[in-house]
Amino acid sequence: MKATVLATFLGVFLTCTYTAKEATKKTKKAKLYFALTDVPQIDCDVKAGKIINPEFIAKCPPGCQDVKHRVYGTDIYASFSSICNAAIHSGIIDNTGGKVLVQKVAGHSGYRGSFSNGVRSLSLPRWRESFLVSEGKPRKGVTYPSTLEYSSSKSTAVKSEPKKPEQDLKGMKSADTANTSEKASDQGDTAHKEHQTTPVPTPATQMATTTPTPTTAMTDPSTTVPQPTTTPAATRTTAAPAKTRPGLHRVRDMGSSSVHPAYASVVAAAASPQRQEPVATFQRAASSPVHLAMEIDSWKSGLSLFDTGFSSKEELNPKPLESISQGNQNCKVDLSFLMDGSWSIGKRRFQLQKRFLGNMAQALGIGSAGPLMGIVQYGDDPSTEFNLKTYANSKDLRNAIEKIQQKGGLSNVGKALSFVNKNFFLDANGNRGGAPNVVVVVVDGWPTDRVEEASRLARESGINIFFVTVEAAAQSEKQNVIEPNFVDKAVCRTSGFYSINVPSWFSLHKVVQPLVKRVCDTDRLACSKTCLNAADIGFVIDGSSSVGTGNFRTVLQFVANISKEFEISDTDTRIGAVQYTYEQRLEFSFDKYSTKQDVLNAIKRISYWSGGTSTGAAISYASEQLFSKSKPNKRKIMILITDGRSYDDVSVPAMAAHQNGVIAYSIGVAWAAPDELEAIASDPAKEHSFFVDEFDNLYRYVNQLIQNICTEFNSQPRN
DSSP states (O other), X not given: OHHHHHHXXXXXXHHHHHHHHHHHHHHXXXXXXXXXXXXOBOOTTXXXXXXXXXXXXXXXOSOOOOTTSOOBEESEEETTSBHHHHHHHHTSSBTTBEEEEEEEEEEESOBOXXXXXXEEOBOBSOEEXXXXXXXXXXXXXXXOOSSEEBSSSXXXXXXXXXXXXXXXXXXXXXXXXXXXXXXXXXXXXXXXXXXXXXXXOOTTOOTTOOOOOOSSSOOXXXXXXXXXXXOTTTOOEEOOOOOOOOOOOOOSOGGGGSOOGGGHHHHHHHHSOOXXXXXXXXXXXXXXXXXXXXXXXXXXXXXXXXXXXXXXXXXXXXXXXXXXXXXXXXXXXXXXXXXXXXXXXXXXXXXXXXXXXXXXXXXXXXXXXXXXXXXXXXXXXXXXXXXXXXXXXXXXXXXXXXXXXXXXXXXXXXXXXXXXXXXXXXXXXXXXXXXXXXXXXXXXXXXXXXXXXXXXXXXXXXXXXXXXXXXXXXXXXXXXXXXXXXXHXXXXXXXXXXXXXXXXXXXXXXXXXXXXXXXXXXXXXXGGOOTTTSEEEEEEEEOOTTTOHHHHHHHHHHHHHHXXXXXXXXXSBEEEEEEESSSEXXXXXXXXXXXXXXXXXXXXXXXXXXXXXXXXXXXXXXXHHTGGGSOTTSEEEEEEEESSOOSSOOHHHHHHHHHXXXXXXXXXXXXXXXXXXXHHSOSSHHHHEEXXXXXXXXXXXXXXXXXXXXXXXXXXXXX
């Protein structure tokens, strides 16, 4: 009897267990099916910054490979890039569309344009938020939304068209509060705090900003950086080995070609297997870009999001300094010297180079409120000897320079410049943001690799490049130079200010003071200037009766949305505003406000005037009251917004403004005259003139206007 009951009980138990397992399998299958099928659709023009979700899968329609869907960057993209066209550029999908996994990451200090998979992406110096794209497959443990949350209050459900919300035209909200109208949804990158579930970094946000995490159980990234056990002077981070380029290079001291015991650890490190950087990627290792940026458990705040194959992105933390100097406060620059450690220089000349660097450290006056200096030694591969925050006074720095050992190898300057651009000027390494970034390259003779492309990318990132060439190639040696005129291809300007040629290593000490004077002349450090921090922008605003109070507030919101994307200060971009009818009124001048918040508050306070429309007189007034007082090193940009034909001539005042160096953008609304808009705009007019049929559509040109300003800035000649 007991046996029968036991058997019955066991049978029931096994049956229940099997049923539970099957139910679990079905649930898992159902969840997987949901994850794979409930994918929201987006349009070709949707930008990543427009969507609040930090990680999501979306389905792109066919036909997104179009130049009108702008893309900025390579592998990692600025958030006002089209998601779908970025996915085509990266090779994740083609023009037939498909699913894409999008992951938001922190803003980056530079985005490199490239041509890939039929899409031309553009370069951009910096942007406050970035994103990565990868194959549209869900990651394990991540729950993906079936409805995307946009930066306005609207959302998009699966396989359904988004409904257009009612436009709210009454009253401009503060610059830090979101519009509830559809305007904000297409501004993407000007997403406002009111509707955000994750913080979107502003342009002033540093690269150490924590990457927003998706809705998973993943832990927050640690903000603690491990301290190295070695002293800063002895700490060296070595780049991955690369194949040497063919080409002749002088070897002055033949005895130096053997490996000295002091270099044994460097040689051993170079021989060890390391990851190689793929040719087609930008600042990225061979592994998946998604895995690189999103393995949050192991990622430390403040380090680069990119892996170049070099190990130098590990932070070189300084030991506690006994003495911290304020330094020369008239020379606040962040400076990296690239010292030549190749065998061609020889031991004796290497010592002369170290003496020169020590003298530079002394003459600069290193200190926390003045110049900071780090050193990268290059040969076959570059390595950081110490970074900007390792030493905060000249004495400690000079002592550390004396202990540097020669690496040996070739003179791969191009590789060293690429290394510095990607790894050196990081917040974690002591980069101060407000100080110009300067690189001084000391090279014996000539480089053994090409420098032009690496230099261009560094310049676009805002790095000022100086070259000190010692014992340049003689006439009989010029056939051995891989890249003729390499200095002119590398430096910020070809005027001679950024290059010094020294006939002999024994006369190198003579250039210490001239070089100090140049690197400390911050007004002439042209490469520190980007499209976002190097302009005087004057808004000329139509306040005529035809505009109306509600539309005038919409215009002010447009002005505020443009202004907030720039880096505003006394030394960066400055903003001024003029309102006009028959008459003109200076609302505020360039030197009135020196912070972004003060500028935005001033814009909000502008009162509607009402009257006629004398646009020509307004241009003349802006030229006299605003742009005549612009700083010599600033680009003068006028942005004029009008809704009708002018009662006076606009062509003559506009031509006079152009001749005085004012770059004019015209934005016409409703009844604005196209011929007048073209006359006001700088050449080419199609890139400087815009028209919208109603005020509510002004928001469409916020990103376009900023993009055009940056594109024009990046195309400036370097002479």
